[in-house]
Amino acid sequence: MAIYLTLNAAPQNGSLRDQCGLPFACVVEPFARYDGPSISNNSDAVLAEDIGRCAECYAYVNYWCSFQQRAWMCSLCGACNEYATVKNQRYARKPRESCPEVKRSLVEVACSLDATLPEDTEGPVEQEVTPIYVALVDTTGGEEYLELVKSALLAALEALPSCALFGLATYNDQIELYDVVGGVTSIRSVPILESYGSPTALELQDGLPLGAFLAPVASCKDALAAALETLEPYAGDERREGCRGFGSALQAVLRYLGTGLGDAQEGSRAERIHSNGSAGVSGRHELTPVPSLGRAGARLMTFLGGPPNYGRGAVLEQDVPQTSPDRSPQPVHDATLPDLNPYSYVPISQASGSAAKPAVAHTHHQNGTSNSAEPRWVRSGSAKAFYEEAATAAAALGVSVDVYAVSAGGCGLDALEPLASRSGGVMYLYPHVGAAALPQDVYRRLAEPCAQNGLLRLRTSPEYSVVRSYGHLFPDDRFDNLCHVIAAGPSTAFAFDFDFTNAGGFSSDRGSPPVLQMAFQYSIAVPSSKDGSGAEANENAKSPAPSRYVLQRRLRILTLRLDVARLPAQVYAAVDADAILLLLMHKIGAAAAAQGMPEGRALLQDWLVLFTAAYNRHLSTPLTSAEQARSIFAVDAEFAGSEALQPLPRLVYALLRSPLLTELKQQHADLRTAICHLWASLPPQELRTAVYPLLTSFSNPDTLAYPRHSLSRAALTTSGVPIFLLNAFTEVIVYYMASTPPDLPFPPPQTSLLRRKVNAVRAARRLTPQLRMLREGVDEVAPFMRHLIEEPEMGADGKVAFPGMVQFLYDVQTEVWEYLQEQGYGER
Ligand SMILES: [Zn+2]
Numbered sequence: 001m002a003i004y005l006t007l008n009a010a011p012q013n014g015s016l017r018d019q020c021g022l023p024f025a026c027v028v029e030p031f032a033r034y035d036g037p038s039i040s041n042n043s044d045a046v047l048a049e050d051i052g053r054c055a056e057c058y059a060y061v062n063y064w065c066s067f068q069q070r071a072w073m074c075s076l077c078g079a080c081n082e083y084a085t086v087k088n089q090r091y092a093r094k095p096r097e098s099c100p101e102v103k104r105s106l107v108e109v110a111c112s113l114d115a116t117l118p119e120d121t122e123g124p125v126e127q128e129v130t131p132i133y134v135a136l137v138d139t140t141g142g143e144e145y146l147e148l149v150k151s152a153l154l155a156a157l158e159a160l161p162s163c164a165l166f167g168l169a170t171y172n173d174q175i176e177l178y179d180v181v182g183g184v185t186s187i188r189s190v191p192i193l194e195s196y197g198s199p200t201a202l203e204l205q206d207g208l209p210l211g212a213f214l215a216p217v218a219s220c221k222d223a224l225a226a227a228l229e230t231l232e233p234y235a236g237d238e239r240r241e242g243c244r245g246f247g248s249a250l251q252a253v254l255r256y257l258g259t260g261l262g263d264a265q266e267g268s269r270a271e272r273i274h275s276n277g278s279a280g281v282s283g284r285h286e287l288t289p290v291p292s293l294g295r296a297g298a299r300l301m302t303f304l305g306g307p308p309n310y311g312r313g314a315v316l317e318q319d320v321p322q323t324s325p326d327r328s329p330q331p332v333h334d335a336t337l338p339d340l341n342p343y344s345y346v347p348i349s350q351a352s353g354s355a356a357k358p359a360v361a362h363t364h365h366q367n368g369t370s371n372s373a374e375p376r377w378v379r380s381g382s383a384k385a386f387y388e389e390a391a392t393a394a395a396a397l398g399v400s401v402d403v404y405a406v407s408a409g410g411c412g413l414d415a416l417e418p419l420a421s422r423s424g425g426v427m428y429l430y431p432h433v434g435a436a437a438l439p440q441d442v443y444r445r446l447a448e449p450c451a452q453n454g455l456l457r458l459r460t461s462p463e464y465s466v467v468r469s470y471g472h473l474f475p476d477d478r479f480d481n482l483c484h485v486i487a488a489g490p491s492t493a494f495a496f497d498f499d500f501t502n503a504g505g506f507s508s509d510r511g512s513p514p515v516l517q518m519a520f521q522y523s524i525a526v527p528s529s530k531d532g533s534g535a536e537a538n539e540n541a542k543s544p545a546p547s548r549y550v551l552q553r554r555l556r557i558l559t560l561r562l563d564v565a566r567l568p569a570q571v572y573a574a575v576d577a578d579a580i581l582l583l584l585m586h587k588i589g590a591a592a593a594a595q596g597m598p599e600g601r602a603l604l605q606d607w608l609v610l611f612t613a614a615y616n617r618h619l620s621t622p623l624t625s626a627e628q629a630r631s632i633f634a635v636d637a638e639f640a641g642s643e644a645l646q647p648l649p650r651l652v653y654a655l656l657r658s659p660l661l662t663e664l665k666q667q668h669a670d671l672r673t674a675i676c677h678l679w680a681s682l683p684p685q686e687l688r689t690a691v692y693p694l695l696t697s698f699s700n701p702d703t704l705a706y707p708r709h710s711l712s713r714a715a716l717t718t719s720g721v722p723i724f725l726l727n728a729f730t731e732v733i734v735y736y737m738a739s740t741p742p743d744l745p746f747p748p749p750q751t752s753l754l755r756r757k758v759n760a761v762r763a764a765r766r767l768t769p770q771l772r773m774l775r776e777g778v779d780e781v782a783p784f785m786r787h788l789i790e791e792p793e794m795g796a797d798g799k800v801a802f803p804g805m806v807q808f809l810y811d812v813q814t815e816v817w818e819y820l821q822e823q824g825y826g827e828r
Contacts, residue, residue, distance in 0.1 A: 002028060002029045002030065002032040002106070002518070002558055003026055003027070003028050003029075003516065003518060003558060003560055004026060004027040004576055004578070004579040004582075004683075004684050005025075005026045005562070005576060005579060006022065006023050006024060006025045006026065006027075006575070006576055006579045006580045006583055007022060007024055007565065007571060007574045007575060007576070008562075008563070008574040008575075008576060009562065009563040009564060009565035009570055009571065009573075009574035010024060010464070010506060010514050010562045010563070010564050010565065011024055011505070011564075011565050011571050012505050012506045012507045012564050012565065012566050013500055013503060013504060013505025013506065013507050014499070014500040014503065014505060015503070015505075016505075016565070016566075016568070016571065017500075017571070019568060019614060019618070020568050020571045020572065020611075020614055020615075020618070021607075021610050021611035021613075021614040021615070022571065022575065022580065022611065023497065023580060023583045023584075023587075024464075024497075024498050024499075025495060025496060025497045025498055025579075025583045026458075026495070026496050026498070026516065026579070027493050027494070027495045027496075027579050027582050027583075027683065027684055028456070028458070028493065028494050028495075028496065028518055029490070029491060029492065029493045029494075029683050030451070030454065030456050030485065030488060030492075030494070030518065030520035030522075030556065031449075031451040031454075031488045031489065031490055031492060031520070031522065031556075032490055032491070033490050034106070034108055034556070036100075036104060036106055036107065036108060045109075045110065046099070046100055046101070046107075046109050047109055047110050047111060048109050048110065048111030048112070048521075048555040049111065049112075050087075050090065050109075051087075051101050051107075051109065051557070052072070052081065052087045052088045052090070052091060052101075053087065054074035054076065054077060054079050054081055055079060055081055055085075056074060056077050056079035057074060057076050057077040057079065057459060057462075058459070059074055059075070059076040059077070059459045059515075059517050059559075060101060060517065060519065060557050060559075061091065061099075061101050061102065062075055062101060062102070062105065062517065062557065062559035063101075063102060063103070063104060063105040063559060064105070064515055064559055064561050065102070067091060067096055067102075068080075070082055070083060070084075071083060071088075072088065072091050075512065075515045075559065075561070076459055076460065076461050076462075076515045076517060077461065077462055078512055101557065105558065105559050105560065106556070106557070106558045106559075107556070107557050108554055108555070108556045108557075109554065109555050109557075110126075110552060110553065110554060110555075111521060111553050111554065111555045112553060113126065113127055113523070113551065113552075113553045126528075126550040126551060126552045126553075127550060127551050128528075128548060128549070128550050128551075129296035129525055129549050129550065129551040130163060130164065130165055130296065130549065131160070131161060131163070131164040131165070131296055131298075131299075131525050131549055132164065132165045132166075132167075132214060132257075132296065132297075132298035132299070133156070133160060133164055133165070133166050133167070133298065133299045133300075133301065133446070134166070134167040134168075134169065134214075134253065134257070134298060134299070134300045134301070135153055135156070135166075135167070135168050135169065135301045135302075135303070136169050136170075136171060136249060136250065136253055136300060136301070136302045136303070137149055137153075137168070137169070137170045137171070137231065137303045138170070138171060138172070138244055138246065138302075138303055138304050138305045138306070139170045139171070139172050139231065139232070139233060139234040139305075140172045140233070140234045140242050140243065140244050140305055140306065141233075141303075141304070141305015141306055141406065141407065142233055142305060143233050144433045144434070145305040145406050145407075145433050146231055146232075146233050146305075148406060148433055148436055148438050148439075149231075149303045149404075149406070149438070150228050150229065150231055151438070151439045152303075152404070152438040152439040152441075152442040152443075153168075153228050153301075153442070154225055154228060154439070155439040155440070155442055155443040156301065156442050156443065156446055157217065157221055157224055157225060158443065159442075159443045159446035159447045160217050160446060161217070161527065161549060162217055162218040162221075162547065163216075163217070163218065163547055163548060163549055164216075164217045164549075165214035165215065165216060165217070166214065166215055166217050166220075166224055167210075167213045167214045167215065168180075168224065168227055168228065169213075169249070169253060170231065171192070171244070171245055171246065171248075171249035172234040172243055172244065172245065173191070173192055173243035173245055173310055173311075174189050174190060174191045174192055174245075175189070175190045175192060175200060175204065175245075175248075175249050175252060175253075176188070176189050176190075177189075177190070177204060177207055177208040177213050178213075178227045179208055179212050179213065180215050180220050180223035180224055180226075180227050181212050181215050181216075181220060181223075182212075183223070185223060185226065185227045185230065188207040188208040189207075190202050190204055190207045190252070192243075192245035192248040192249060192252075192310065192311045193248070193311065194310065194311055199247075199248035199249070199251040199252045199255075199311065199312055200248065200252045203252075203255070203256075203259075204252050204253065204255070204256040205256055205259060210256060210257070210259075213256075218547075242306070242309070243309065243310040244304070244305075244306055244307065244308050244309050244310055245308070245310040245311035245312075245314075246302070246304060246308035246311075246313060246314075247308055247311060247312040247313015247314060247383070247386055247387070247390070248310075248311030248312045248313065249311075250300075250302065250313065250390055250401070250419075251312060251313070251390060253300065254300075254390065254393055254394055254397065254399060257298055257300075257397060257399055258393075258397050296398070296452075296523075296525045296549070296551050297397070297398025297399060297400065297452055297453070298397075298398065298399045298400075299399075299400055299402065299425075299446070300394070300399050300400070300401045300402070300425075301402050301404065301442065302401060302402065302403050302404065303404050303405075303406070304403065304404070304405045304406070304407065304411050304416075305406055305407055306407050306409060306411060307407075307409075307410060307411045307412045308383070308411075308412065308416075309377070312386060313383055313386040313387060313390070313415075314380055314383065315379060315380055315383040315411075315412025315415045315416070316377045316378070316379065316380065316412065317377070317378055317379075317380045318376070318377060318378075319376050319377070319378040379412070380415070383412065383415035383416075384414070384415040384418065386415075387415055387416050387417075387418050387419040388418040388419075388422065390419055391418050391419045391420075391421075391422035391423040392422060394419075394423040395422060395423045395424065395486050398452070398453065399423065400423045400424035400425040400450075400452075400486065400487045401419050401420060401423045401425040402420065402425040402426050402427075402428075402445065403416055403419060403420045403425065403426070403427040403428070404428050404430070404438060404441075404442065405427070405428070405429050405430065405670065405674075406430040406433055406436055406438060407430075407431070407433075408431055408432070408433070408668070409668075409669070410668070410669030410670050411429075411670055412670070413427060413429060413670040413673045413674060413677075414670070414673045417673055417677050420677065421472045421677060421680070422472075422474075422486070423486060423487075424452065424472075424485075424486030424487025424488075425487070426445065426677075427673075427674060427677045427678075428441060428674070428678075428767060429668070429670050429671065429673075429674035431668040431671070432770070435770045437762075437767075437768035437769075437770070440768040441766070441767055441768050444766065444768075445766075448489050448490065448766075449489070449490065449524065449526075450487055450488070450489060450524070451485070451487065451488045451489075451520075451522035451523070451524055452486070452487050452522060452523045452524065452525075453486070453487075453522060453523045454484070454485030454486070454487070454488055454520060454521065454522035454523075455482060455483070455484060455485070455519075455520070455521045455522070456473065456482075456483045456484075456485050456494070456518070456519070456520050457481050457482050457483070457518070457519045457520075458481055458496055458516065458517070458518055459481065459516075459517045459519070460498070460514070460515070460516055460517075461506075461512070461514045461515050461516075462501060463500060463501060463502065463504070463505050463506050463508070463514060464498050464499065464500050464501060464505070464506075464514065465481075465498065465499060465501055466481050466496045466497070466498060467497050467498065467499040468496070468497040469483055469494060469495070469496050469497075470494065470495040470496070470497075470583075470586035470587075470590075470680070471492075471493065471494035471495060471586070471680055471681055472485075472486075472492070472494075472680060472681050473485050473494050474486075485520075485522070488522070489766070491682075491683050491686065491766065492681045493582070493681060493682060493683040493684070494681075495582055495583055495586050497583070497587075506564045507566070513561050513562060513563065513564060514561070514562040514564065515559060515560065515561050515562070516559070516560045516562065517557065517558070517559045517560075518556075518557070518558045518559075519555065519556070519557050520555070520556045520557075520558075521553065521554065521555045521556075522553070522554060522556075523551055523552065523553050523554075524551070524552055524554065525549045525550070525551050525552075526549065526550060526552060527548070527549055528548050528549065528550045568614075568618040568619065569618070569619060572615065572618075572619065572642050572644065572645055573642070573644055574644070575642075575644040575645055575648075576644075576684070577644065577645065577646075577647040577648050577651060578647075578684035578685055578687070578688045579684045580648065580651075581648075581651045581652075581655065581684065581687060581688060581691060582682075582683075582684045582687050584604065584607070584651075584652070584655060585655060585660065585679060585687060585691070586680070588600050588603055588604045588607075588655070588660070588661070589660050589676065589679075589680075591603050592660065592661055597661050597662065597663065600660075600661050601656055601661050604652060604655060604656055604661070605652075605656065605812075607652075608648075608649065608652045608812055609812055609815045609816055609819060610819075611648075612635070612636075612637050612649075612812060612813075612816045613816045613819045613820055613823075615636070615639065615642075615645065616635055616636055616816060616820065617820065617823075617825065619641060619642070632813060632814060632817040633813075634817075635813045635816045635817045635820070637649065637809050637810075637812045637813040637816060638809060649808075649809060649812065650692060650710070650790075650805065651688065651691060651692055653789075653790075653805055653808050653809075654691045654692040654711075654789055655691055656802075657789050657793070657802060658675075658691055659671060659672045659675045659676075660672075660675070660676060660679070662802075675690075678690075678729075678767065686729065686765075689727060689728070689729050690728070690729035690730075692711070692789075693711065693726055693727055693728035693729070693787050694708065694726075694727040695708065695709040695710075695711055695715065695724060695725070695726050695727075695787075696708060696709070696724070696725045696727070696757075697709060697719055697721040697723065697724050697725070698721065698722075698723040698724075698725065698753070698754050699721055699722070699723075700722075700723070700744050701723065701744065701745065701748035701749060701752035701753065701754040701755065702752050702753045702754070703753070704753065705719070705721040705723075706719060706721065709724070710790055710805070711787060711788045711789050711790045712788055712790035712791055712804075712805065713788055713791055715790075716737065716788075721737075722736065722737050722739060722740035722741065722744060723735070723736055723737070723740065723744070723748075723754065724737070725754060725757060725758065726784060726787055727761050727769075728769065728787055729765070729767070729769065730767060730769050730770065731769050731770050731771075731772065731783070731787075732758055732761055732762060732769045732770070732771050732772070733771075733772045733773075733774060733783065733784050733787070734747070734748065734754065734758065734771075734772070734773045734774070735774050735775075735776070735781070735784045736773075736774070736775040736776065737776050738775075738776040738777040740775075746773070746775060747773045748773075758771060772784070789805075790804055790805035790806075791804050792804035792807065
């Protein structure tokens with residue numbers, strides 16, 4: 001299922017929703033695995049342009065429409081669309097079931113490659129493309145780090161299609177480009193400039209033409225692997241050791257990809273006037289940046305072994321104390337003026353909608369040239385703006401940037417985060433080099449299908465509308481309800497908040513239930529047979545070594561009809577706790593980012609109290625008796641009467657204690673940023689595991705004891721079982737109690753049920769969780785105990801810093817009771 005609603009039955013109006021205290025919203029996985037018939041380029045296949053649209057609301061014909069004698073009725077708005085128009089003629093014919101869009105609520109069809117709106121449909125539907133991958137490797141992170149990155153890139157080579165091109169570049173205080181095409185590997189070095197102007201002393205294109213840099217994987221795989229083996233940890237001169245010119249290298253590589261490929265391949269970078277007269281938006285003329293790189297875009301994998309500290313985009317800058325009065329004061333980087341001109345990214349001004357401003361010529365201090373005063377490292381104020389700009393440029397080129405940071409120390413990922421999230425990339429943090437599953441994660445990332453250049457639109461019945469979106473997507477600034485999804489994997493999720501457009505909501509007797517329609521249009525590069533004779537182009541099919549890739553544009557339409565809840569009890573019964581957690585995470589996360597964590601925590605706790613109070617007011621029978629209402633224990637804070645709601649207090653409690661809302665003491669400086677980046681795209685079930693890990697138990701390695709335990713010490717001791725399996729999002733821990741019978745094998749054998757469960761969890765996750773196996777009384781068990789979040793957290797002063805779950809529930813119960821008393825409850 002690709003859409004999850006927070007309430008599986010829509011509250012009939014805003015008043016009922018507010019009374020119940022729950023959000024009415026949805027979570028969408030637009031590129032979820034699709035089991036329907038795959039599209040093909042057969043001449044008789046249905047294309048997006050064949051599917052009828054409502055003349056009133058532009059919704060697509062769907063399963064829920066009704067077909068009358070002369071017209072079809074739109075299931076969203078109820079408008080009558082006559083069969084007389086050209087596009088509607090296909091629905092006059094019977095049986096209409098031959099139209100897939102009528103037969104199924106989820107369809108996927110081909111559409112024009114030139115489409116820039118879901119409404120655009122005409123044009124060629126596929127084009128041969130060459131997938132392009134570039135690795136940009138920091139060589140300053142030490143030997144162990146570099147070995148890990150080498151393994152990851154060797155894994156990457158295995159994941160790539162043979163028709164792909166692959167380029168290898170490294171960076172420190174210079175960029176090194178690897179030329180493997182000629183049979184002999186040669187390296188071109190281009191120094192990174194520390195001052196303003198060009199990021200490098202020489203355009204990379206002049207150092208090594210892009211055509212020579214990008215090597216065909218089919219013929220150069222061994223040469224690429226051999227080149228990877230030669231990577232050495234950087235040993236520069238003493239003065240520049242550890243110079244990590246990441247931003248400059250990134251900028252230079254983006255310029256390299258943009259200029260070179262734009263000339264070499266079809267699909268020039270030039271703007272074009274795109275006119276569109278199709279349904280909905282007539283006579284519209286617009287300037288559209290055309291992605292270059294032969295339209296398939298490129299994947300730029302960047303590896304960091306520490307914080308960028310040199311050249312542009314440095315998150316750490318050396319602050320040289322002013323000792324000499326004749327030196328001008330250190331210039332402050334102006335965050336609004338990223339110093340890109342005159343060496344700006346080529347299509348950036350069109351893409352961002354704002355002309356690149358001329359750079360302020362600021363004098364940059366010369367490293368080590370001054371005086372005896374010790375320089376100190378300070379955080380740069382402009383780095384984030386630099387990476388935002390770089391991400392916009394990358395996205396305009398169709399280059400998605402993945403950031404893999406492997407470092408025990410901070411890398412300034414808060415500044416780098418926009419680079420990944422705004423270019424359709426990911427950002428993964430590996431605090432422990434020894435335990436990092438980087439090769440597996442890189443492999444999985446490359447092997448997974450990817451929807452690019454997506455446009456997502458949710459249409460609703462007129463009684464309600466989408467008011468806000470959450471996740472790594474970008475609302476279009478011209479069209480309502482249209483969002484740009486730069487790239488999405490099968491489990492990338494986005495959230496949308498609804499509101500009612502009028503007080504009546506669905507209580508009016510229009511007669512038709514609420515409907516929600518998702519239209520997701522995207523491009524995807526898929527393997528194809530050489531002759532193009534209509535072979536199935538299915539990204540899931542592992543055809544033997546496809547020699548050719550084609551770019552297809554597809555439109556996926558999913559239409560849901562919602563039930564309506566008319567009473568509070570019906571609303572509560574329809575709750576999807578995981579989807580509600582996801583909405584709370586986004587809303588509270590946004591509040592915490594804007595107003596601070598204490599404010600975020602207060603908001604979330606208040607929400608739980610008000611929601612629990614609302615529930616008790618509506619449903620809990622004891623409170624109807626004035627006598628019992630005087631007792632605090634009459635308040636049901638655990639939702640004993642509602643199975644759907646029972647997980648909520650725990651999930652809220654776990655969210656309050658999560659990195660989203662707590663300062664992480666003694667943890668990695670970038671952990672919070674990395675977690676927030678990751679969480680922002682997780683679907684509901686995965687987020688739940690991340691927020692409240694799943695604890696199961698085993699009587700022995702082959703026998704499951706209990707499928708779920710609360711995360712408390714009491715759960716361990718009272719259950720009487722010897723073995724626990726904790727499934728947290730980034731960690732999987734097998735824990736043997738001290739009482740485990742000595743005849744049970746440790747570690748559990750590979751063939752055991754326990755081990756198979758562990759392996760299945762690790763294999764399924766986008767970020768391979770670290771595996772630990774711990775024995776009470778033998779190993780350091782703090783990594784396991786840390787997850788038992790229902791225990792109170794003790795502060796350094798010996799007092800309780802955060803109450804345990806039991807106390808927390810009691811506090812909520814008290815607050816709810818007081819609140820109800822204030823409201824005059826129990827006095828009737
Ligand atoms: Zn309509």
